[in-house]
Amino acid sequence: MxxxxxxxxxxxxxxxxxxDYGSGRRVLWDYKPDYSNAxxxxxxxxxxxxxxxxxxxxxxxxxxxxxxxxxxxxxxxYVTCLRHPVHRIVSQYNHILxxxxxxxxxxRYIVENDMDVVDFAAxxxxxxxxxxxxxxxxxxxxxxxxxxEWLDMSFAAFCKRYRFRYLDPYASAxxxxxxxxxxxxxxxxxxxRAMQEKIYGVATEDVELYKRGCQRSEQLIRSISxxxx
Numbered sequence: 021m022x023x024x025x026x027x028x029x030x031x032x033x034x035x036x037x038x039x040d041y042g043s044g045r046r047v048l049w050d051y052k053p054d055y056s057n058a059x060x061x062x063x064x065x066x067x068x069x070x071x072x073x074x075x076x077x078x079x080x081x082x083x084x085x086x087x088x089x090x091x092x093x094x095x096x097x098y099v100t101c102l103r104h105p106v107h108r109i110v111s112q113y114n115h116i117l118x119x120x121x122x123x124x125x126x127x128r129y130i131v132e133n134d135m136d137v138v139d140f141a142a143x144x145x146x147x148x149x150x151x152x153x154x155x156x157x158x159x160x161x162x163x164x165x166x167x168x169e170w171l172d173m174s175f176a177a178f179c180k181r182y183r184f185r186y187l188d189p190y191a192s193a194x195x196x197x198x199x200x201x202x203x204x205x206x207x208x209x210x211x212x213r214a215m216q217e218k219i220y221g222v223a224t225e226d227v228e229l230y231k232r233g234c235q236r237s238e239q240l241i242r243s244i245s246x247x248x249x
Contacts, residue, residue: 099165149226180245
């Protein structure tokens with residue numbers, strides 16, 4: 021069982037697509053826009069049906085916090101993808117404004133308070149989103165850490181490490197691994213260098229996590245590349 025934590029705007033949609041097709045559609049999707057299910061509410065129910073879930077699914081993938089499944093599936097393979105905090109925050113801000121979804125509380129909050137991207141970055145749960153999702157387990161102890169900026173390379177290492185077959189319909193079986201760009205936007209609001217520096221300044225927790233995550237990912241890729249086969 022793989023538990024895949026999808027932090028918003030870190031290529032989780034693309035990875036979920038690959039996990040879905042590579043596992044023969046054996047992904048249990050765990051998403052709610054308002055994050056109302058980000059933590060476990062009925063552990064007894066999940067424990068009762070644990071063996072069924074493990075038989076039916078190879079992945080649980082979605083927007084939730086590490087602690088949700090930590091006690092239910094302590095022996096699962098825990099994976100996630102990190103992205104440079106400034107790029108992640110800007111991407112999330114752009115995504116919310118472009119969607120213009122009135123049912124999305126973050127969209128309403130941004131509009132009602134006339135927030136620019138720097139104001140948005142200062143919000144709790146935004147500047148520390150990656151740390152919040154992974155809280156409870158050191159990033160060095162995650163079984164696999166993808167990095168958005170070198171996703172093709174990290175996914176290739178994942179495939180080799182776990183003998184994961186690349187069955188994505190975007191490519192033939194013998195083609196080089198290329199992660200498809202899903203949910204990307206061509207248009208974006210211009211963010212100045214000064215704004216980026218301010219975002220960097222408020223996202224210190226995630227900046228530190230990202231640095232450590234990159235080190236963890238590099239370590240994994242090096243060790244996996246040395247594996248035979």
